[in-house]
Amino acid sequence: AQKITQTQPGMFVQEKEAVTLDCTYDTSDPSYGLFWYKQPSSGEMIFLIYQGSYDQQNATEGRYSLNFQKARKSANLVISASQLGDSAMYFCAMRELSSQGGSEKLVFGKGTKLTVNP
Amino acid sequence: DVKVTQSSRYLVKRTGEKVFLECVQDMDHENMFWYRQDPGLGLRLIYFSYDVKMKEKGDIPEGYSVSREKKERFSLILESASTNQTSMYLCASSSPGVVTQYFGPGTRLTVL
Numbered sequence: 001a002q003k004i005t006q007t008q009p010g011m012f013v014q015e016k017e018a019v020t021l022d023c024t025y026d027t028s029d030p031s032y033g034l035f036w037y038k039q040p041s042s043g044e045m046i047f048l049i050y051q052g053s054y055d056q057q058n059a060t061e062g063r064y065s066l067n068f069q070k071a072r073k074s075a076n077l078v079i080s081a082s083q084l085g086d087s088a089m090y091f092c093a094m095r096e097l098s099s100q101g102g103s104e105k106l107v108f109g110k111g112t113k114l115t116v117n118p
Numbered sequence: 119d120v121k122v123t124q125s126s127r128y129l130v131k132r133t134g135e136k137v138f139l140e141c142v143q144d145m146d147h148e149n150m151f152w153y154r155q156d157p158g159l160g161l162r163l164i165y166f167s168y169d170v171k172m173k174e175k176g177d178i179p180e181g182y183s184v185s186r187e188k189k190e191r192f193s194l195i196l197e198s199a200s201t202n203q204t205s206m207y208l209c210a211s212s213s214p215g216v217v218t219q220y221f222g223p224g225t226r227l228t229v230l
Contacts, residue, residue, distance in 0.1 A: 009158075033217070035218060037221075042223075043206065043223060043224040043226075044221060044222075044223050044224070045208065045210075045221035047218040047219075047220075050217050050218060091160060091161065093161075104149075104212075104214075105151070105163060105166055105176070106151075106161075106163070106219060107163075108153075108160045108161040108162075109160055110158060110159060110160040111160050
C-alpha cells in the first residue's frame with residue numbers, strides 16, 4: 001500500500017494566484033515527519049518545508065505553508081502568490097524509521113507537476 | 119552550504135557493463151542514500167548507509183550494490199547494467215541532527 005499519495009499528476013495555476021498541492025499519508029507510528037521538495041527541470045531536489053507530527057502549528061516558510069490535518073492524515077502544500085519560477089515537480093515525503101538498523105529514511109510520493117501560467 | 123556532488127550528470131553505458139556512480143558530501147553527514155527516479159513513480163530508495171561500511175537495502179535493491187569505505191563517499195554499483203536500469207539516480211545525505219536530506223544534482227544514466 002502506498003504510504004504517501006499525491007493524487008494530482010498535474011496542476012495548473014495562474015501567476016499571482018494561490019495553489020494547493022495534495023498529499024495524504026499512511027503510518028501507524030505516532031512520531032513522524034512530513035516534507036515537501038521542489039524539483040525544477042534542472043533536476044536538483046530543493047527542500048521547501050517540514051512538519052513534525054507533534055508540531056501544534058502549521059509550518060510556514062515564506063510563500064509556502066503546510067496545511068497539516070493530522071486526523072485526516074493529510075499534509076497539503078499551499079503556495080501563495082504563484083510565480084513563473086514555481087513551475088516544477090513537487091514531491092511530498094514522510095520520514096520513517098528503518099525496520100532493520102533503526103535509522104531514518106524518507107518515503108516519497110509520485111509527485112505533482114505544477115505549471116504556472118502567465 | 120551543504121554540498122552533495124555526483125561524479126557525472128549524464129552517463130551512457132552498454133548492457134552488461136559494470137557501472138560506478140559516485141557521490142561525495144562535504145558536511146560530515148552520517149547517513150547517505152541512493153534513489154532512482156522514474157516518471158510517474160517518484161523517488162524510490164535503492165540502498166542507504168548510516169555509517170562507514172554499513173549499508174541497508176531500500177525498496178528496490180535488486181541489481182545494485184553499494185560501497186561506503188569513507189564517511190564522505192557513497193558509491194552505487196551496477197554489476198551488469200541492463201536497459202531497465204536506465205533512469206535518473208539521486209544521491210542524498212543527512213545527519214540525525216538535521217531536519218532534511220540534502221540531494222546531489224543527479225546522474226541521468228542511459229543503458230543501451
